[in-house]
Amino acid sequence: MKKLKIASIPGDGIGREVVPAAEDVLHTVAEIHGGLSFEFTNFPYSCEYYLEHGEMIPEDGLERLKDFHAIFLGAVGNIKLVPDHISLWGLLIKLRREFEQVINIRPAKVLKGVQSTLLNPNDFDLMVVRENSEGEYSSVGGRMFKGEDEIAIQNSIFSRKGTERAMRYAFELAEKRKKHVTSATKSNGIYYSMPFWDEVFKEVSKDYPNIDADSQHIDALAAFFVTQPERFDVIVASNLFGDVLTDIGAGIMGSVGIAPAANINVNGKYPSMFESVHGSAPDIIGKGIANPIGQIWTAKMMLDYFDEEELGTLLLDIVESVTGDRILTPDLGGKSSTKEVTNEIISRLKKRT
Numbered sequence: 056m057k058k059l060k061i062a063s064i065p066g067d068g069i070g071r072e073v074v075p076a077a078e079d080v081l082h083t084v085a086e087i088h089g090g091l092s093f094e095f096t097n098f099p100y101s102c103e104y105y106l107e108h109g110e111m112i113p114e115d116g117l118e119r120l121k122d123f124h125a126i127f128l129g130a131v132g133n134i135k136l137v138p139d140h141i142s143l144w145g146l147l148i149k150l151r152r153e154f155e156q157v158i159n160i161r162p163a164k165v166l167k168g169v170q171s172t173l174l175n176p177n178d179f180d181l182m183v184v185r186e187n188s189e190g191e192y193s194s195v196g197g198r199m200f201k202g203e204d205e206i207a208i209q210n211s212i213f214s215r216k217g218t219e220r221a222m223r224y225a226f227e228l229a230e231k232r233k234k235h236v237t238s239a240t241k242s243n244g245i246y247y248s249m250p251f252w253d254e255v256f257k258e259v260s261k262d263y264p265n266i267d268a269d270s271q272h273i274d275a276l277a278a279f280f281v282t283q284p285e286r287f288d289v290i291v292a293s294n295l296f297g298d299v300l301t302d303i304g305a306g307i308m309g310s311v312g313i314a315p316a317a318n319i320n321v322n323g324k325y326p327s328m329f330e331s332v333h334g335s336a337p338d339i340i341g342k343g344i345a346n347p348i349g350q351i352w353t354a355k356m357m358l359d360y361f362d363e364e365e366l367g368t369l370l371l372d373i374v375e376s377v378t379g380d381r382i383l384t385p386d387l388g389g390k391s392s393t394k395e396v397t398n399e400i401i402s403r404l405k406k407r408t
């Protein structure tokens with residue numbers, strides 16, 4: 056019996072609605088397999104936890120999490136309780152950094168039955184490799200003075216190691232896909248880091264002569280995501296550019312509620328973390344209408360990660376059979392609830408056995 060021990064952190068808002076749904080789906084998938092089981096251990100780290108304890112995660116929290124096979128996280132953030140930069144840096148970004156989850160992979164493609172927001176989506180299928188450990192997300196800088204003289208300084212950090220690592224990951228991924236990597240740059244406007252980014256990209260691309268490599272400024276790239284997403288395969292982007300691009304990717308799929316993501320620890324020292332692209336969705340909390348597909352597709356990425364690709368493919372096929380029959384939550388123009396979509400996925404999974 057292959058037993059996967061997963062640390063479950065539903066977090067805030069709809070994270071608490073979609074994580075249990077995706078866990079039910081994973082239990083069903085494990086039953087189909089027969090020789091696989093998931094053991095979820097729940098951790099309450101969230102903004103409510105912060106109010107009670109003065110921190111998003113206790114001092115020994117990382118120690119408690121580090122021996123799990125993976126972390127399954129919903130969303131972090133509740134501005135009614137904690138400022139966003141405190142909650143994100145206190146938990147989500149902390150886990151990404153401390154557990155050296157230096158790569159964030161985020162696919163976007165047309166799902167059956169899901170109306171893309173584009174008139175002519177042309178069956179795009181792309182993967183953003185987001186640098187996940189540095190870049191524009193830094194705690195280097197400061198604030199000074201008050202009033203009309205007030206200033207804020209925020210430094211970006213681009214290391215050769217981190218930059219090259221993200222790019223190599225993208226090229227390796229493209230080997231298994233359509234052999235095309237696009238680098239998201241902005242070396243016309245950003246004076247130091249982006250020309251550096253371009254140089255490293257050029258160097259790394261030389262090691263992959265069979266892969267098409269091109270660069271696009273992030274502004275033009277953002278527009279191409281909307282006008283011609285089918286021209287892309289793998290896109291490598293800095294932390295912030297990757298963040299924004301993947302919400303565009305989610306948007307052109309039809310909803311941010313269906314976009315999956317995986318924060319990958321590449322050195323095997325710590326667990327990877329599987330977490331949908333969307334946030335805590337304060338506007339729909341408690342209504343029972345959160346789309347569970349982002350978290351369920353994220354579960355599929357976790358199955359792939361544990362070498363259960365066959366089950367991963369089955370799961371996404373079943374999700375598409377459900378969306379194909381237009382059983383959809385309101386964000387996709389449907390009338391079904393989180394539970395109804397989840398139960399339909401579970402019952403169709405069971406029929407396949």
Ligand SMILES: NC(=O)c1ccc[n+]([C@@H]2O[C@H](COP(=O)([O-])OP(=O)(O)OC[C@H]3O[C@@H](n4cnc5c(N)ncnc54)[C@H](O)[C@@H]3O)[C@@H](O)[C@H]2O)c1
Pocket residue numbers: 069073129130131132133134139143147311312313330331332333334335336337338339344345346347349386
């Ligand atoms: N990875 C994360 O944990 C993460 C990601 C993004 C935002 N956040 C945090 O979440 C909070 C809200 O952020 P935001 O409003 O910018 O982004 P958001 O993704 O939470 O919501 C944006 C819009 O998408 C909708 N949406 C998101 N997920 C959905 C789902 N599964 N089903 C249906 N609709 C869905 C929301 O209702 C909202 O209208 C903030 O505190 C932010 O910092 C966390």
Ligand SMILES: O=C(O)C[C@@H](O)C(=O)O
Pocket residue numbers: 143298332
């Ligand atoms: O990384 C972030 O900025 C948090 C959230 O927007 C995300 O995409 O995970």
Ligand SMILES: [K+]
Pocket residue numbers: 128129130131330331332333334
């Ligand atoms: K999330």
Ligand SMILES: [Mn+2]
Pocket residue numbers: 298299302332
């Ligand atoms: Mn984001």
